[in-house]
Amino acid sequence: MEGMPHSAEDLLARRTPFQEALAAWYRREARVLPWRTAPSLYKTVVSEFMLQQTQVKTVLPYFARWHQALPDFGALAAAPEAVVLKLWEGLGYYSRARNLRRLAQVLVALPEIPRTTAGWLALPGVGPYTAAAVTSIGFGLPAACVDGNVVRILARLTADHREFRDSATAAKAFAPLAQQLVPARGAGDHNQAMMELGATVCVRQNPLCDRCPVFRFCAAGRAGKPEAYPRLATRPIEKQTVVRIWCESKGALLLHRAQAGARRLAGQHELPTAEQAGLVPAAIAQGPLLARKKRAITRFQIVESIHRAAPPRRLPPDLIWAPLGELDQLVLSGPHRRWIGEILRRPARD
DNA sequence: AACACGGGGTC
DNA sequence: GACCCAGTGTT
Structure with a gap:
């Protein structure tokens, strides 16, 4: 006391x-x-x-x-x-x-x-x-x-x-x-x-x-x-930007799967970041912008932009092709489930 | 003790 | 936009 x-x-x-x-x-x-x-x-x-x-x-x-x-x-x-x-x-x-x-x-x-x-x-x-x-x-x-x-x-x-x-x-x-x-x-x-x-x-x-x-x-x-x-006491908010890719091919979408032992989102899927796809963020960011989203995680404010990109030649580790018809069965992070749904529902994605 | 973790609610 | 919420595990 x-x-x-x-x-x-x-x-x-x-x-x-x-x-x-x-x-x-x-x-x-x-x-x-x-x-x-x-x-x-x-x-x-x-x-x-x-x-x-x-x-x-x-x-x-x-x-x-x-x-x-x-x-x-x-x-x-x-x-x-x-x-x-x-x-x-x-x-x-x-x-x-x-x-x-x-x-x-x-x-x-x-x-x-x-x-x-x-x-x-x-x-x-x-x-x-x-x-x-x-x-x-x-x-x-x-x-x-x-x-x-x-x-x-x-x-x-x-x-x-x-x-x-x-x-x-x-x-x-x-x-x-x-x-x-x-x-x-x-x-x-x-x-x-x-x-x-x-x-x-x-x-x-x-x-x-x-x-x-x-x-x-x-x-x-x-x-x-x-x-x-x-x-x-309040801690300062940190701002971050993340560039993600939208790769759609033959009725499948490229997703990143966090490894089972990953610190965050273990076992869950999200749209791949440019880095996860082995691509240069600045180059991807030049491509067509499909969506710009904000999310807050603890004390980080993150702006994420989703750009259309060509499929990588070789599949980098932890990236998978997810058939669009099977997305419901995968575990996605909440925001990514929403964002992907939004983009898929758009009239003309091409 | 400090930090990361995900998303939604609230004013 | 900033801060909060029936916290815990790791470092």
Whole structure:
């Protein structure tokens, strides 16, 4: 608790009424979500993996499709990785999908499912957040979830003026306070209530303080400037340009397939960059422009231009000819699936 | 501790 | 356009 503002002690001194006010609000306002109705450990795990760095609204259709195709740990463990990636296509952070599949394989092979937070922490794809979420929601263990929502709420409740270099540092700093606020009973609902409050009321911009069940505990709210917290340093955005080629021949499209062990987009297909095709970007960029697209990845802003190019004489490594009729069966990155579809739907491509 | 990872939401 | 989001794994 070193370095924590004095208001953290005030909050802890009133932790029971705080917990009760939050719990009453959650019983009243909790959103109806598919992993909350008829909950199971499997639904909890799948939803928590999908919710890593992804908002509820985005996850909803993916969760439904996933649960239909792979209804339990056994089905997931037995599914080919390509099937799993296909179901994840468009969600991003694809290592989550591979980790989730590996986790299912480990759980199925284990004599029994771990029942401690530390036991879950040791499993693939499970970090401090997910270990706390799964064991508090699934087993009622009193472990605190510290996600972006919880950091924001705690920073506001205590009007913590410290500047954190990034969200991971902030999460670490608030973990002790978060842990002390977890009730001995009902930890799962408490954690979900905190995150729900952050997602729906204590939002980053224009928080709805007049609807906040714990406003009377909030130092930043009293001071009238909740939006000033938390203070997170911002890193400069880097701009990049990428030149890609559109090579269509005999009803097939040239695609690049990231190798299984690749750091990003492992096993997925995208239009090849000029470099991947062994071509000079500046020369390709002279050719006919089919599309210019922007995408943002972490702190990079990337402008990608897609140019028609002649097929390479020899097929460079990792490049494949994908029959147009079979594109649906390949795993593409979300944006590339859209861009390719757009270009293919154009009336006259020639 | 710093960094990479993908995409969508929001103001 | 900038920043954020139910973070984790690697270096």
